[in-house]
Amino acid sequence: xxxxxxxxxxxxxxxxxxxxxxxxxxxxxxxxxxxxxxxxxxxxxxxxxxxxxxxxxxxxxxxxxxxxxxxxxxxxxxxxxxxxxxxxxxxxxxxxxxxxxxxxxxxxxxxxxxxxxxxxxxxxxxxxxxxxxxxxxxxxxxxxxxxxxxxxxxxxxxxxxxxxxxxxxxxxxxxxxxxxxxxxxxxxxxxxxxxxxxxxxxxxxxxxxxxxxxxxxx
Numbered sequence: 001x002x003x004x005x006x007x008x009x010x011x012x013x014x015x016x017x018x019x020x021x022x023x024x025x026x027x028x029x030x031x032x033x034x035x036x037x038x039x040x041x042x043x044x045x046x047x048x049x050x051x052x053x054x055x056x057x058x059x060x061x062x063x064x065x066x067x068x069x070x071x072x073x074x075x076x077x078x079x080x081x082x083x084x085x086x087x088x089x090x091x092x093x094x095x096x097x098x099x100x101x102x103x104x105x106x107x108x109x110x111x112x113x114x115x116x117x118x119x120x121x122x123x124x125x126x127x128x129x130x131x132x133x134x135x136x137x138x139x140x141x142x143x144x145x146x147x148x149x150x151x152x153x154x155x156x157x158x159x160x161x162x163x164x165x166x167x168x169x170x171x172x173x174x175x176x177x178x179x180x181x182x183x184x185x186x187x188x189x190x191x192x193x194x195x196x197x198x199x200x201x202x203x204x205x206x207x208x209x210x211x212x213x214x215x216x217x218x
Contacts, residue, residue: 013171014082014103016161017125020168021062021083027166029063029089034202039120042211043070045193046116046149050075054115057141059104060122064090064097067120072097075115080104082125105130109141117141119150121209128159128173132183139187142216148189152180154196154208166203177210189214 021028047070050056054075061068061079063086068079077097081087087101104119105126117138123131138148153174160172175183177196184191193213198206 013127013159013161013173014105014125016169016171018082018084020165020170021081022085023168024166025063025083025085025089029065031166031202035199037199038197038211040066040070042149042213043067043118046118046147046213047071047074049147050115055113056116056118057109057114059117059119060125061090061099062086064094064099067118068094068097071118080107105134107137109137111140112143114141114146115143116147116149119148121151123150123152124172124174125170126173127171128157128175131173131175135180135183135189136187139184139189139216142189144216146216148184148212148214148216150214151209151211153177154210180210180212184212184214188217190217 052074056071056075056077058068058071058077058079061081064079068077068090071077072094079090079097079099080102081090082103084101087099090099104122126134142148154177155174157174157176157179162170162172181191181194191212191214195211196208197211198208201207
């Protein structure tokens with residue numbers, strides 16, 4: 001997959017995210033398990049488009065369940081997460097994958113070295129002034145015909161820190177639901193599937209995410 005280097009934590013919003021997930025990792029796993037999420041359906045759609053043994057980078061892999069585990073059945077998967085606790089859980093749950101404790105926005109990845117990048121529920125924790133650059137770099141990391149599977153906030157643009165999110169402070173950000181399509185195009189990524197999907201989150205009500213599957217046309 002090429003050399004992959006990252007810094008663990010940088011900047012206060014990211015420190016909030018890292019410390020938050022370190023503190024609530026097991027609670028988050030239990031909570032997320034109660035959500036009727038379309039994750040596996042989209043991941044299996046991506047998986048069906050990839051040849052066996054594809055090089056896959058997952059940004060914001062969490063504890064590796066269910067996405068990393070599903071993709072690691074057929075592919076070489078490297079998972080990245082800013083939370084050290086989540087990375088340790090992922091190594092336990094999906095020993096056949098590789099994991100790196102790092103800030104996704106600080107990664108150094110060789111150009112055209114990946115067949116797919118997955119970033120589910122990651123961009124909601126990335127400061128808005130860093131999101132476009134990360135998408136641009138993902139476009140460079142992908143081989144021609146490679147795929148990006150990602151979720152983005154579907155609501156209004158902005159940043160916020162929720163002081164008690166499942167028991168810890170958490171940082172959230174979005175460029176706004178309509179902003180991402182043009183950014184992907186500018187990064188050389190052609191959208192092939194685009195849906196806004198609402199989901200009910202226990203304790204938070206209905207939350208919508210924009211799910212996007214795109215192909216590198218570079």
